[in-house]
Amino acid sequence: MTVAEAAQYLFVSRAHVRKLLAAGALAEVLPRNPAGSINIDVVSVEAYRTERDAAIRAYLDSQTDDSNPLGL
Template sequence: MTVSEAAKYLFVSRPHIRKLLAAGKLMEVLPRDPSGSINIDVVSVEAYRTEMDVAMRAYLDAQAGDNDPLGL
């Protein structure tokens, strides 16, 4: 998967994909192709998306469970 494809799939920018690669959250497929393009491991992209989906659901569940009345 290319950087552009991963960015589209995860709904983030290409620079963000490069930051995720640098942080080790996404894995690059080595060796690079002869053109020098970065290829990203599809399994790591799927794992990252799943992790973000779980975090988003946990956040939304925490917000929905708040039964406190609105203060003025």
């Protein structure tokens, strides 16, 4: 998967994908192709998206009226 494809799949910018690669959140497939472009491991992209979606769901679930009663 290319940087552009990963960015489109994750709904982020290509620069953000490069930051995720640098931080180790996504794994690069080595060696690079002869053109020197970066290929990203599809499994790491899918795992990152799954973790991010779970974190978003957990946050949204915590924002119910039960956790913030009226009058407080």
